[in-house]
Structures are given as structure tokens and as C-alpha cells.
Amino acid sequence: AQFVPSLGTANTETGTPNELQNLFVPFWQAWDIVHEEYVDQPVDDELLMRGAIEGMLDSLGDPHTSYLDPDENAQQEAPLKGEYEGIGAWVDTSGDFVVIISPMPDSPAERAGLRSGDVVIAVDDQDMTGIEGSLVLRRILGPAGTTVKLTISRDDGDEIFDVIVDRAEIDVPSAAGEMLEDDIAYVQLQTFGEQSRSELRSI
Secondary structure, eight states: OOOOOOOOOOOTTTOOHHHHHHHTHHHHHHHHHHHHHOSSSSOOHHHHHHHHHHHHHHTTTOTTOOOOOHHHHHHHHHHHHTEEEEOOEEEEOSSSSEEEEEEOTTOHHHHTTOOTTOEEEEETTEEOTTOOHHHHHHHHOOOTTOEEEEEEEETTTTEEEEEEEEOEEEEOOOEEEEEEGGGEEEEEEOOOSTTHHHHHHHO
């Protein structure tokens, strides 16, 4: 379906309430048309609202400004808080598929045998081809005590196999270190988060 609502203009800093109301006339026109004419009813109002916010921020053209829904925000904040529920792996969600960067030490991902470079091509038998990385990650995460089935492509597709991973409460390591020869201290700061300072002091 296509429609062209009339456009209104207003300066949101100096505009009067009436001017701002006029500005949103095309938005509410579009909202009403979707609710009246979209083929699959009922539509999800919350999904529409989130899409509107996402579109508004995308229109700024700033790659550093974006909208995170509650699930995505929780994923974003998990490393900063130092804990979350999932499989315990650092991943890259920027490509065509989610790729394991590294399993966390003593995590469900490590115990299941996941390795750096493993590509997640399906989750619970659902093909992840063309699915946005953040949505794939949302399917991988889940409550502690549950399991998730990952289909893994390894070594550029030479190996394709299924792995059942037990989800758990994950403590995200922030810092690690050890003393080397000649009194040289080796410190690895993996993430900046709420626990970084205390973990650095405890090394």
C-alpha cells in the first residue's frame, strides 16, 4: 500500500502547541491508514511506535545515534553491568551472520566447544540468513536454565554441525592479569564497565 500524507512544518523550539500539532498531522494520517487499510490486522501499536522512533533517529544520518528497544538496550548494557543471562561469548553482529569472537572463560559457550571464528547460521533450527545480527543475538540469549540449539559453520563451511548450549547467568569478566618474569605485570582490560575498577584492584 502506498499513501502520501500532507506535510506540515513547524519549529519545535519556537513553535506553538498548534504548530506542533499541525506538524504531526501526516504522522497521524499514516497511523490511521495503517490501522484501517493494512492487510494483516490487528497491527502491533508498540511495534509501530518503536519503528517511528527508529525512523526519526535514522533520518538524522548520524551512525552514532540510534534507537534501542528494551531487549537491545539490555544487551548493550550487559557488559557494562558485568552480568547477563545467555551462553557467555563475545560475538560480532556486524556481518551477514553472528560470529563468535571468543567464548568467555568457563562459560557455557566454552564448555559446548564453541571457538573463535564459528559462524551461527541457525538458531533452534531457524535459518538466520538475512536476519539482523541484533535479532539473532536476541534469540541466542535467554533465561538461565534453558537451552539453545546453534547450527555452526566452522572453517569456511568445511564443518557444519549443531551444538546444544545451556544458558546460564554469566559474569562478564572485565579485567585479568598476571605477573611475568622480571617483575613485569601483564593486565588485560577486556571491557570498560561497572566492575572494571574493582577487578583491576583485585588482580
